[in-house]
Amino acid sequence: MKDNFSVQAAAYAAFRPHYPQELYDFLYSLPIPKDTAWDCATGNGQVAAVLAKVYKKVYASDISAAQLQHAPKLPNISYLTCPAESTPIPDKSIDLVTVAQAVHWFQFDKFNQEVRRMLRPHGWLAIWGYGLLQTDDEGLNNLIQQFYAHTLGPYWDAERRYIDEKYTSIPFPFKETTTPELNIAVDWTRQQFLGYLSSWSSVQHYLRQNGESPIPAFEGLLQNRWPSDKSIGLRFPVFMQLGQV
Template sequence: MQPLDRFSGHADLYAQYRIDYPAELYDFVGSFVGNRQTAWDCATGNGQVAGALAAVFEQVEATDISETQLILAVQKPNIHYQLSPAEQTPFASQTFDLITVAQALHWFDVSAFHQEVRRVAKPGAAIAEWGYGLVQLGLDLDPILLDFYRNRIGPYWDPQRKYIDNEYATLPFPFVNAQRATFTAQRTWTLDRFLNYLRTWSAVRQYIHENEEDPVKWFGEELKPIWGDGERTVHFPIFLRVGQV
């Protein structure tokens, strides 16, 4: 299956406006890890997770199918980036103590990826897969956002989006000591900052491609009277599953 690349065309927006993840998530994942020599961050994008892992692992390998994303990725001396699909990598067998994939598993051939995980993981290594669902703005704005998400741009989501909506519940996870956990990423954003985050959505990019207009622009006008000129606290619900190989 040809890997899907939905993010090269707006890698600059992605690098600026996608969220990072809370320390509590990394602490939880770390509790499953024994040695901290080598980690692989698969579908690293702009290297947000790789950068966090580099603070606690001796060496981090980070892969993606988007050369544009990797050019803009976080640079640290112990991170090595390279182009590679998730399902077939250049790594030697039994290389990694931890393998991570954030907000990307739904784009993979999941069974083939898990087969590759078993090949490149050390015995007892940890595998952590996570993502985040629809951002929460508050009771006054959530219904408006949900209508935009489902109806205005709903037809432009790839079918894989359903796996995010159901928190990977229907995707296999054939690993031992499997556990699930939830976290929240909280941010304080202006309306402009939030709208630029929306412009990183693959469905928004597809809408722009097909219709030659930006649906976020008019949506921002709808939100502005309620949002106001100041900042608002927004919440991203994060779901995670972790196990051992």
């Protein structure tokens, strides 16, 4: 698994969008005990902190110690610095495994084996992610798409295609269940939006290769369409795969 986010861990914690409550309510509705959950590739602990409100015990793992430094410290969360494919979590000890916006970095077969090892009978695996953000302004959508696909196109890791394909091409050898259609909705100023862009791995790759960030030039294109003092409604389409052993 690659570590693309330690360098911009602070930006990731500050600007990454939060998942809607409807997503967690759906997971809580699954017919399993609310005993132990594992949030894999937890990053800054965003999902783990919400699961900890309902689950008695939450393991939250990540390969990035820098990311985990930004995670909330709660008494029923145990943070682990380890890869997704090999953890110290005991066999048959987990009711629910969650992976948010990260499974595309994994070694799929080894991760699935690890899930099978630790899930209790009838336990669940939920993997989800979100696609490129959208607005009701088609002109702004076109600018964002141009920046995403053309300016940054060569700088995305190959694994980014799994996000574009909504995880449909990732091996998922579990008994699948239908999931609801969800979106992440935010109201952001231009500066918040640019802060979010700074957390993109492709922006960091661009910076390292060119010695400068692509964001200032992109901001210049936004100025006429997005005043600095104006908040705009944005939505991220969420996709999910849910399966049971």
